Amino acid sequence: MSDAKNLVGRRVLFIAPRFFGYERLIKAELEAKGAQVDYFNDRPGNGFFTKALIRLDRRLLARKTDAYYRDIIESTCSKTYDHVLIVRGEAISLKMLRLLRQSQTKAQFSLYLWDSMYYNPNARKLLYEFDQVFSFDRSDVEKNSKVQFLPLFYGHEFERSAQWQGTPVYDACFIGTIHTDRYKVLEKVLDSLNARGCSVFVFCYYPSKMLHCLRSLFDPGFRRFSKKYISFTGMQLSDVVDRIAESRAVIDINRPDQLGLTMRTIEAVGARRRLITTNADVVNYDLYNPKDVLLMCRDNPVVEYDFLEQDELPFNPTLREKYSVSNWVYCIFNESGAKAI
Incomplete structure (x- = not known):
């Protein structure tokens, strides 16, 4: 191929x-x-x-x-x-x-x-x-x-995640840019995970301090969220690989009108980590298996801990090669x- x-x-x-x-x-x-x-x-x-x-x-x-x-x-x-x-x-x-x-x-x-x-x-x-x-x-x-x-x-660096054999540090991780309604949906996902006692790594990048100030001024919920999670400096790819390696699952929240699977989704395949996503179109891909991919509703996302407790790594080598x-x-x-x- x-x-x-x-x-x-x-x-x-x-x-x-x-x-x-x-x-x-x-x-x-x-x-x-x-x-x-x-x-x-x-x-x-x-x-x-x-x-x-x-x-x-x-x-x-x-x-x-x-x-x-x-x-x-x-x-x-x-x-x-x-x-x-x-x-x-x-x-x-x-x-x-x-x-x-x-x-x-x-x-x-x-x-x-x-x-x-x-x-x-x-x-x-x-x-x-x-x-x-x-x-x-x-x-x-x-x-x-x-x-x-x-x-x-996904890049070759994610082989390191796929081959990582340490004990998981996090039950799930979210690493991404904050746009559209993403922070509101993410808050609901985090509430669901925290209610089940899960440990979650969260890194949210925001590209402009000026726009951040304006949005914070008019959106109290965003202002509260940003104090806890927002960074104006992007994460290095090597650090992304490490955090995903230490996690059982990757959280993905797509744009409201976007069908295409995000880079983070494909990186979950490369890293052999389970996927928690709001993208309904994921069911039309060969990577979809309910055991490996949890599809959530944007309005009421619920993550059951049973999904995260599985030990077998998802996504076989042939499938991973296809998305390399x-x-x-x-x-x-x-x-x-x-x-x-």
């Missing part, structure tokens, strides 16, 4: 967000398979306001963003790439994408969406400029025949015509 011969010696232009090191993980996997990779951030800056303005409406930073992509095109036009992979496609304009295509006429262009198009409307404008498009969200695939379904992935970063790269760059998952 993860034959890498088709990438040996190939040149890849890789444009993706800087997001908790996942862009480095993809780049490292491509290079491990023999590719020569040039990476660029998908935005002209990684500060909060640059991200926020692009997300609100990319036209607010159109001039700056187009100038940034012109620089990328000019700095890479002397090279001939075999592949151009763009992740998310939130910042690049249709005009700049077409100029990039004109400068790399021999390259296969691929787009991967790790946020659904519901949260990334710019991607809808770009779809037909790509040779292939993948999304982690089944609803994107159902709405557009151009899009192939390809779930997210190695197989993810294979699905996107395989030139033999194999389809994504």
Whole structure:
């Protein structure tokens, strides 16, 4: 499944967000398979306001963003790439994408969406400029025949969790960014676990101190929650791996309108830890087994301790390989015509 011969010696232009090191993980996997990779951030800056303005409406930073992509095109036009992979496609304009295509006429262009198009409307404008498009969200695939379904992935670091043989420190852990109604649902999950005497590790990242202050001002519940759990510094991946290794289960709370399985869900598979999730679409995946995956209601999430007391590790090697970063790269760059998952 993860034959890498088709990438040996190939040149890849890789444009993706800087997001908790996942862009480095993809780049490292491509290079491990023999590719020569040039990476660029998908935005002209990684500060909060640059991200926020692009997300609100990319036209607010159109001039700056187009100038940034012109620089990328000019700095890479002397090279001939075999592949151009763009992740998310939130910042690049249709005009700049077409100029990039004109400068790399021999390259296969691929787009991967790790946020659904519901949260990334710019991607809808770009779809037909790509040779292939993948999304982690089944609803994107159902709405557009151009899009192939390809779930997210876990990195090789999670082998350390899978092979960890110590006594569990926590019954469950939650590690994630706080957005939408996530903190309210998480509070209910924690209440259910605490009522059963469970030990839970909680790490909640918030990307902006200014927005945090505004939200705290108008939402007393958030203000109370944040004093206990919020951090403005992200957790290193190695620490994420360690906390998951020490836990019996991983808690996942998806966005209200998102079907795609989150990175943390797939990492639970890689780490061989049970999954507690609010994502109802999980039942449509081959990783779903009621013994290993507990589906909760967002409004009244209940976690029974019996679910956490099982000793046998979940998720077999064949299933785990399917959701590895190695197989993810294979699905996107395989030139033999194999389809994504």
